[in-house]
Amino acid sequence: MQKVGFFRSIHVKFVLIYVMLILIAMEIIGLYFARELEEKLKTNFTTSITDRMSLIEFSVREEMIKKRAPDDPLTLEASLQGVLSGFPSEDINEIRVINAGKIILATSALDKQQSLVGQRSTDDIVRKSLASKTPQDIIYLDRKTRNRILARATPFTHDGEVIGTLYLEADIEKVFTQIDEVNQILAGGVAVSLTITIILGILIAQTMTRPISDMRRQAQAMAKGNFSRKVRVYGNDELGQLAIAFNHLTNQLQESQSSTEGERRKLASVLENMTDGVIATDRKGRVSLINDSALLMLRLTRDLVLNRPITSILGLEQEYAFEDLIQIKDSIALDFSTNEQPYILRANFSVTQRETGFVNGLIVVLHDNTEQEKIDMERREFVSNVSHELRTPLTTMRSYLEALADGAWKNEEIAPSFLHVTQTETERMIRLVNDLLKLSRMDSRDYDLNKEWVEFNYFFNSIIERFEFSKSQEVQFVRLLSTTELFVEIDTDKMTQVLDNIISNALKYSPDGGNVRFGVTTSDDFIKVMISDDGLGIPQANVTRIFDRFYRADRARSRAMGGTGLGLAIAREMIMAHGGEVWAESEEGKGTTIFFTLPFEFQEDGEWD
Ligand code: ADP
Numbered sequence: 001m002q003k004v005g006f007f008r009s010i011h012v013k014f015v016l017i018y019v020m021l022i023l024i025a026m027e028i029i030g031l032y033f034a035r036e037l038e039e040k041l042k043t044n045f046t047t048s049i050t051d052r053m054s055l056i057e058f059s060v061r062e063e064m065i066k067k068r069a070p071d072d073p074l075t076l077e078a079s080l081q082g083v084l085s086g087f088p089s090e091d092i093n094e095i096r097v098i099n100a101g102k103i104i105l106a107t108s109a110l111d112k113q114q115s116l117v118g119q120r121s122t123d124d125i126v127r128k129s130l131a132s133k134t135p136q137d138i139i140y141l142d143r144k145t146r147n148r149i150l151a152r153a154t155p156f157t158h159d160g161e162v163i164g165t166l167y168l169e170a171d172i173e174k175v176f177t178q179i180d181e182v183n184q185i186l187a188g189g190v191a192v193s194l195t196i197t198i199i200l201g202i203l204i205a206q207t208m209t210r211p212i213s214d215m216r217r218q219a220q221a222m223a224k225g226n227f228s229r230k231v232r233v234y235g236n237d238e239l240g241q242l243a244i245a246f247n248h249l250t251n252q253l254q255e256s257q258s259s260t261e262g263e264r265r266k267l268a269s270v271l272e273n274m275t276d277g278v279i280a281t282d283r284k285g286r287v288s289l290i291n292d293s294a295l296l297m298l299r300l301t302r303d304l305v306l307n308r309p310i311t312s313i314l315g316l317e318q319e320y321a322f323e324d325l326i327q328i329k330d331s332i333a334l335d336f337s338t339n340e341q342p343y344i345l346r347a348n349f350s351v352t353q354r355e356t357g358f359v360n361g362l363i364v365v366l367h368d369n370t371e372q373e374k375i376d377m378e379r380r381e382f383v384s385n386v387s388h389e390l391r392t393p394l395t396t397m398r399s400y401l402e403a404l405a406d407g408a409w410k411n412e413e414i415a416p417s418f419l420h421v422t423q424t425e426t427e428r429m430i431r432l433v434n435d436l437l438k439l440s441r442m443d444s445r446d447y448d449l450n451k452e453w454v455e456f457n458y459f460f461n462s463i464i465e466r467f468e469f470s471k472s473q474e475v476q477f478v479r480l481l482s483t484t485e486l487f488v489e490i491d492t493d494k495m496t497q498v499l500d501n502i503i504s505n506a507l508k509y510s511p512d513g514g515n516v517r518f519g520v521t522t523s524d525d526f527i528k529v530m531i532s533d534d535g536l537g538i539p540q541a542n543v544t545r546i547f548d549r550f551y552r553a554d555r556a557r558s559r560a561m562g563g564t565g566l567g568l569a570i571a572r573e574m575i576m577a578h579g580g581e582v583w584a585e586s587e588e589g590k591g592t593t594i595f596f597t598l599p600f601e602f603q604e605d606g607e608w609d
Contacts, residue, residue: 050135102120215243227251227257274291277364287307297345315334326349334347393428435564435570460499467504486527508561516534540587
């Protein structure tokens with residue numbers, strides 16, 4: 001948070017406003033007081049002068065209207081001079097008596113007597129007072145003394161006629177000096193009170209701004225996630241109430257923050273522990289969140305994904321724009337399969353919106369659908385295989401039966417062979433259905449192994465012998481059995497079925513004069529059984545597929561041999577049910593070897609005695 005500038009701080013603003021207000025108030029009071037004082041002092045001064053002038057005026061008028069004999073030795077001027085000299089005053093500098101014709105008749109200033117008496121007065125206020133019959137005032141600055149002088153011309157009348165005017169000059173500087181002194185005292189008072197005001201203002205502002213500064217610091221700490229601080233409550237005023245409310249707010253925020261944090265952790269842990277992948281985007285379709293499952297499914301790293309468009313992450317940029325994904329209601333399949341491995345993800349989309357309908361982003365949930373797709377594909381393949389396997393013998397039978405119905409039954413030569421074919425095909429179908437039933441029972445685990453302890457060499461040899469007696473081709477049986485007794489716990493019926501299927505294949509695909517080898521070897525915890533032939537072999541690419549249901553390397557030959565394509569699939573299921581494994585090794589044109597293992601524990605001699 002940025003620092004508050006000195007002049008922007010409430011503290012300084014408050015003190016400044018406070019000082020300004022006091023200053024304005026004092027200025028107004030001072031101005032009013034100074035003006036009133038000036039007026040008052042001036043009025044007092046002029047009143048005192050006016051009072052004295054009235055006395056002079058009376059005496060002067062008397063002298064002016066007095067009838068004088070022409071031979072009177074005391075002239076008017078001399079008598080007026082006598083009147084003026086009888087009124088000395090320290091305030092009044094000079095008094096002149098001027099007649100209606102503006103001629104100066106007398107002056108109280110003895111030094112000017114010679115030069116002024118008998119002269120015409122040029123003063124403006126004299127002229128005005130005579131003309132207007134009213135007293136006239138003027139204040140001017142004396143050039144020599146630099147003092148302010150009040151000049152006043154007071155006209156006097158006799159029988160309604162203006163007979164002259166009294167011109168007076170008084171030093172008013174004293175009054176202004178008094179005003180200045182009072183103003184200085186006032187300014188001093190203002191300065192002292194301002195200083196006190198500033199100190200008080202700073203103190204009062206501090207009491208107000210300290211809690212505010214505290215709250216500011218608290219808010220800064222809160223922004224950094226520190227909720228442990230508390231604002232000090234200084235009193236019970238509005239600021240104190242605010243501090244209490246602020247502390248309450250801090251507690252509430254702390255609680256809601258911890259609950260939000262808890263929810264966030266919960267959500268994060270749910271997202272991370274989900275087996276489904278979850279991706280969230282912003283409103284422009286760029287990835288903002290992705291969980292580990294989604295990264296694993298997409299085989300990408302978080303750095304590569306974040307902030308990239310969701311369409312390119314899902315490999316959909318060719319088919320869809322982000323706006324299209326928002327509209328999608330159903331899920332879509334994302335096929336990342338390679339030639340070697342199927343890999344299909346299913347993506348569900350849901351849009352996050354505000355109440356106004358504004359799209360905030362998209363949530364994509366990814367689910368690995370490979371297994372499901374594989375199962376679906378296998379099921380479809382299986383149904384089609386079964387239908388195909390059943391249709392072929394049925395079609396054959398129908399054509400033979402049609403021929404018989406069309407009259408072939410009467411032909412003694414061909415009728416038996418036709419019937420034989422239908423019988424063979426029926427048997428093949430029964431075999432097929434029986435094999436399918438066996439597999440279906442194994443798939444649904446709807447069987448029990450009736451295990452018993454048998455000596456494997458003996459058990460194996462008895463089966464080999466059965467094949468040896470019934471074989472129809474010139475094939476040599478080579479026994480490479482173990483010399484030690486090997487006791488294994490097996491379901492003999494099921495193991496007979498396994499060996500029947502493998503040995504019959506070896507014989508089926510062996511040429512006349514070939515060898516079929518039967519071997520048993522032991523290891524620490526299993527026995528390994530081997531049935532090997534010199535037959536036509538299996539192409540290398542298909543060796544692992546011979547255990548798949550309905551797989552045949554050579555379909556026509558297998559069918560001709562009466563195979564169902566399920567023999568090895570059944571054998572594998574049974575071996576696996578015993579806890580063993582089965583595999584094949586083959587070279588085309590040279591022969592095939594089928595291996596399988598069975599769990600085995602070596603028994604010490606005499607344990608069976
Ligand atoms: P089938 O009834 O067709 O024999 P199997 O499941 O027993 O069905 O065998 C599957 C396929 O594996 C056969 O069709 C055949 O192509 C191949 N196969 C099995 N055993 C041998 C073998 N010993 N030599 C050559 N090919 C074999």
